[in-house]
Every structure is written in structure tokens, then in C-alpha cells.
Amino acid sequence: MAGEEDAHQNPEALTEEQAERMLADMNDVIRAGEEMRKLRTEMIKLFVGFGWTQERIARLTDMSQPAVSKQVTKHRMGDPPPPTKLSLDQHDAPWLEGRLWGLAEEISDTLYGTARCTRHLIAIARGKKRFTPQNVDELRRLVEEDLRLHQAEMPASYRDAYNEISRGLDIPSKVTATASASVRRALAYQIQRDRFRDNA
Numbered sequence: 001m002a003g004e005e006d007a008h009q010n011p012e013a014l015t016e017e018q019a020e021r022m023l024a025d026m027n028d029v030i031r032a033g034e035e036m037r038k039l040r041t042e043m044i045k046l047f048v049g050f051g052w053t054q055e056r057i058a059r060l061t062d063m064s065q066p067a068v069s070k071q072v073t074k075h076r077m078g079d080p081p082p083p084t085k086l087s088l089d090q091h092d093a094p095w096l097e098g099r100l101w102g103l104a105e106e107i108s109d110t111l112y113g114t115a116r117c118t119r120h121l122i123a124i125a126r127g128k129k130r131f132t133p134q135n136v137d138e139l140r141r142l143v144e145e146d147l148r149l150h151q152a153e154m155p156a157s158y159r160d161a162y163n164e165i166s167r168g169l170d171i172p173s174k175v176t177a178t179a180s181a182s183v184r185r186a187l188a189y190q191i192q193r194d195r196f197r198d199n200a
Helices: 002-009 016-049 054-061 065-076 093-110 118-125 133-149 156-170 181-199
Strands: none
Touching: 016 054, 016 065, 016 181, 054 065, 093 118, 093 133, 093 156, 093 181, 118 133, 133 156, 156 181
16 A cells, blocks of 8 residues: 555655565575575585685685685584585485486476476576475476476486485485585585486
């Protein structure tokens, strides 16, 4: 009502509803950026655990040496985290979600962005969708649909990976992981994509 009154009083003014629509996408991008910064901080902690040098971490993260040094010093104050296992054969929910995400990206790339799951992936990238149980179920449904509709265009490894991921997501293991869910998701995503490329 207030927005409508503003528009009637000054036709050149934006209504609150117009401003909300205009800012919605910006807010999503800003939120996604904040989440990515947190994820990068977590990844630095992981790299420190791998014993990587500050120079190497600075180069990979595109951060300044002093900024990396500050992060490394902060993480060294506590006990070093146990080494992170990088095998695909892990069955906690974040790891399986990361594998599903990686598989969906491969399908989208294979179908040149015309896959049913592509819009969902764009929403994840922009921070509009998070890995909630409902959104993961939706991504599973879209991936399964793409695999069914484009079976002839897909390597058998895509279907095999989906079956394994899907079984795991139906009954995920209650694993106490040392890394955060977002880090485990990102690692599984990358390792799954690399596995497909190595086997291509």
C-alpha cells in the first residue's frame, strides 16, 4: 500500500515492490559471494592441513600473501585437523550431494546447457538455491530425467555414478567429518568431475 501511495504521489518514484524485485537478484549474488568467501576460508584450512606453502595457497586462491598468512596463523593456533580423505567412495550426505552436483554439471556440459538440470545449477551458482533436502531431491529428479531422455548421448559412467549416489542419498551414513559440509560438497564435486574426465 505504501508503495502504491508513493507512486500516486510521485509517478517517477519506484514502488517498494519494484525495488524489491530489482534488488532480489543482487542480494542473491551478494549472499552467494559471502558464502564463497567462507568456503574459501575453509579451503585454506584444508590446504594448510595438506602442508602447502603460503605462496602456493596465495597463488591458488588469488589472495595476497599477507591475507593468506593471517588465515594460516589463525588456523595454526588450534590443533591441526586430521587429513581429509579424497576417495569418491564416501557416503555422508554432503559428499554425495557434491558428487550429484558434479554429475549434473557434466550432464549440462554434455548437452550444451540444454539439460533439464541446467537452470537448477545456475540457481546454485547464483546462491538462489542451497543444498536443502528439497532442493537435492529436485536436482536428483532432474538428473534422472536428463539421463532417461538423453540415454544415447550419455556415457554409461554417468548412469552408474547416479545409481551409486542415489542409493547413498536414500540412506546416507552418519559420518562425523572434520571438514564443513560446504567444503566436503565442493571437494566431492571437483573429484567427481575429474574422475569423469580421467575416464573419458
